[in-house]
Amino acid sequence: MTESTHPSRRAVVTALGAAGFVALPAWPQTARAADGPAVAAATGPVLDTHPDTEPSGTHVREVGGTNVVFQYGTVLPAFDGWRTHEPTREYLTLDKKWRFRFDPDDQGLAEGWQSAHHDDGAWGLIDVPAAWDLLNTPGFGSQTTPFGQGTAFSDGYAWYRTTVDVPGSWRARHVRIAFLAAGYSAEVWLDGTRLGKHEGANSPFALPVAGALRPGTRQTIAVRVFRRASYTDYTASTGQAVTDDYEVPYKPVDYWPYAGLTRSAWIEAVPQVTITKLLVSGANGRLEARAVVENHSASDFDGRLTLDPGRDSGAPPVRVEVRIAARSAGVVPVSVPVPHAPRWSPAAPHTLTARATLTSGKSSGPRVDTLSTVYGVRDLTVGDAQVRLNGKPLFLKGLNWHEETAAHGRAMTPAEYDRELGHITALGANLIRNCVYNRHPYVYDWADEHGVTVMDDIDTMWLNTAQEKLQTERYGLARALALTMAWNQHNHPSVILWGLQNESEIDADGAPVYRAWLADLKAAVKAVDLTARPVTWASNTSNDPAFDLADVIGFNEYFGYFYGKDADLGPTLDAVHAKYPDKPILITENGTWSEAGTHGPDTTQGTEEWQAASFTAHWAQVTARSAFVAGFTYWVLKDYKERAGYNQAYNGISVMGLLTFAEERPKLVYDAFREAVNPRGR
Known part of the structure; x- marks a missing residue:
């Protein structure tokens, strides 16, 4: 591919006009004590x-x-x-x-x-x-x-x-x-x-x-x-x-x-002048890129940045002029038409690699730094109670999963990732929910390559009103987790939903605090996401007082297990839809349990038959409402370890999975999930 050595004046002016810079913030660089003795x-x-x-x-x-x-x-x-x-x-x-x-x-x-x-x-x-x-x-x-x-x-x-x-x-x-x-x-x-x-x-x-x-x-x-x-x-x-x-x-x-x-x-x-981050968004026939450049040296930097949108993008590299003041960070925006680039979808997960190259001087000077990133071109929209990918409504047949094995815990090997994630495609799922924490980068790369969409989550689980208030008004860790999630996973086409929290409390007087907290987290991810992905969360109620803030309504439901009857799900979905007719609904969790090898009537709790029958009953009610229900996410792919000691835990192993924990042996519900037909195809 031949580079364009004469960028248009418009490209140069755009880069210079928008690429302001800020001084790098001060940070302690000398030894000091810890924040105080442990208590x-x-x-x-x-x-x-x-x-x-x-x-x-x-x-x-x-x-x-x-x-x-x-x-x-x-x-x-x-x-x-x-x-x-x-x-x-x-x-x-x-x-x-x-x-x-x-x-x-x-x-x-x-x-x-x-x-x-x-x-x-x-x-x-x-x-x-x-x-x-x-x-x-x-x-x-x-x-x-x-x-x-x-x-x-x-x-x-x-x-x-x-x-x-x-x-x-x-x-x-x-x-x-x-x-x-x-x-x-x-x-x-x-x-x-x-x-x-x-x-x-x-x-x-x-x-x-x-x-x-x-x-x-x-x-x-x-x-x-x-x-x-x-x-x-x-x-x-x-x-x-x-x-x-x-x-x-x-x-x-x-x-x-x-x-x-x-x-x-x-x-x-890295070089003193370095491309620290390359943000890209491929949508509507264009590649929008933002190269974040840091200058850690004591001298101003003048040079060029070349953005190659990648093989098969159908577009040549573009060069723009760059100036970054000493001890500062700047952003170089580049917009490239890619009307002929293949689109990413679960059925056809085409990815491309964009590469930014920084050179010094006004002409073709020596190479200073490079940074590449994988991306996909896809159009994601939410409206009329549907999630659409490339203009087509999606139905998300999803699985929650925990990142762990009996042999290595959360320090999984690539072979273990391949084996476990391989169940996702074998089961015909097109969504994984990363409940309730960010995963290893391997997972997002795998999802990009295999056409599996992702709902990404952070660790904000089971907070109460006091913690929500503390995080919003003072400590800011929840906000930091939201910011880094959106920043780190930004370029992955598989990531289609930002999850803000899981089953955090909403007491009688805490709704204003809860709403302020979620608004803060939503503002954080929206601030850095060029693609404007929709936000949702896994509420513990179908009557969440902040659902108006969500782009996609998400809630966990355990009808027929913790409360009510299996048949209560359908009327509940109808009630939520009547209240929010334009918002798609996602069941972020539903499941029961069985101890592997326990068999009996499908009305007897703890049998594999009961677990499978419960899933089938919930799936039928959800798919019958696919006009406004965007998907169903089963809890959970595999039995998992916990310290909390409930939900039928044995040596800390909760047996709610499609697979057993150590042996990863399928239960009957595994086959029931695999055979469940997605009403909109893949």
């Missing part, structure tokens, strides 16, 4: 400390007409380094064995475990990525093993340490340490210099290391990870729940809170 709850377990607001400093700034997400004093970067290595950058993987030690008495910080000089020779070893739950918990995947034993129940602080040889060539580079996940929170030091703290078990983060980096030497990385205990006693019949109003979620929930460095980590050295 013991009244019941005994240690609680983590919290600053006045969530510790990453996540916020949005308008840069040249584009809203940009900042964290730790820099633009929140793309996290493709786990699989894609740009030719202009250097990478050091941190996926290896680290030194590891539990710190139940919170003594490590005072004893200098973060220091490069600390002797960790007697420490144990742990793989990164891995969940420390599986370090030593025999029978974790068994339904008969006694509950409450092993490292799966080791809470509080634990430390990781490793060394890296930093190349001398990095003296003129901007360097950051990236983690795809650390559960629940993590503080990071480089040779004793505290780089920052992250909170939120399932969202990636990257810490700049300026001021702490010593190129040409061996340096020590130390990470202190914290997980709150769920209960004061896991073996007691009525253990007291341990809560923390600042954490999200703030109390025990019905999924397992895997601990440790559960996803990949690496160090990335």
Whole structure:
């Protein structure tokens, strides 16, 4: 493909006129103490400390007409380094064995475990990525093993340490340490210099290391990870729940809170002038791109940015002029007609790769940096009680699923992802709901490639009015999770819905707080999403006082299990539709349970026959109303681990899945779901 070496004047003027820049925000680059000593709850377990607001400093700034997400004093970067290595950058993987030690008495910080000089020779070893739950918990995947034993129940602080040889060539580079996940929170030091703290078990983060980096030497990385205990006693019949109003979620929930460095980590050295993020939107026959460029140098940068919309896009590369002031971030907008590019859909999941290349000077100067991203061209609209993709109404045959296996917990291998996600397509599903946290980037790539749509979620589960108020008015962690979700998953054509919360409380006097909280989360994702994806949430009621704020009405229903009768679903859907006639409705959860191998009448709870019959009854009522019901999302693909100990849990395994937990053996409901016909096809 031949590049267009003479961009139109309109393209140049558009870039210069809109690409304003802002100074990079200040961020501490010297060592300091933690936010205070850990404190013991009244019941005994240690609680983590919290600053006045969530510790990453996540916020949005308008840069040249584009809203940009900042964290730790820099633009929140793309996290493709786990699989894609740009030719202009250097990478050091941190996926290896680290030194590891539990710190139940919170003594490590005072004893200098973060220091490069600390002797960790007697420490144990742990793989990164891995969940420390599986370090030593025999029978974790068994339904008969006694509950409450092993490292799966080791809470509080634990430390990781490793060394890296930093190349001398990095003296003129901007360097950051990236983690795809650390559960629940993590503080990071480089040779004793505290780089920052992250909170939120399932969202990636990257810490700049300026001021702490010593190129040409061996340096020590130390990470202190914290997980709150769920209960004061896991073996007691009525253990007291341990809560923390600042954490999200703030109390025990019905999924397992895997601990440790559960996803990949690496160090990335990029040029001082770098393309930090490439936002793209392919719709209505155009590719709209926003290249976010940071200039970490002391000199202004003048050059060009070339955007190649990708092979099969039907469009040539476009070049625009760029100027970014020293110590600033700017946005370079590029709009490219791609009328002949293939569209993405579940039936034909065509993806393309866009690449931005930054060169210095007004003419064809040397290459400075590159960044690529996968995207799809598709038109997504909501209206007249329907969700339409490329102009055609969708019916979402969906599955909730938890990211875990009995062998590795949340630190799944690619082979495990392929095996588990393979059930999605085998079952004829076209939607996965990422209940209730962001997944590994592998999942979004897989969905793009296999034509499976995604409802993405954040960790805002079971909050009450007090936490909703705290998050909205003061702490801001829920908002940070919403912003980073929309920013990180922005380019994936498979992601069609932003989920804002799951079954959070709405008390008699709390509706105004609840509405304000959801409005805040909705504003966050809408601020950074160029594609204006619809928002929804998994309400615990069909009479939610904030449904008018939703683009798609979503609620969980368990008629015939927790309350009422199976047949109550249809009249409930009719009532919601009568109240909101223009909004599509999505059942975000419905399911029952069965203990594998238990058979009997389909009216007897706990039999595989009853579980299958319940699904079939709900499916029939939903599909009969496909004119205004956009889909049904079954709870859940596979039996799953939890600490909350209800919904028929055995050794913490809730048996509500289509598949068993460890063996992944299908139950009768698996076949019933597979045979359920989508009223609108794939």
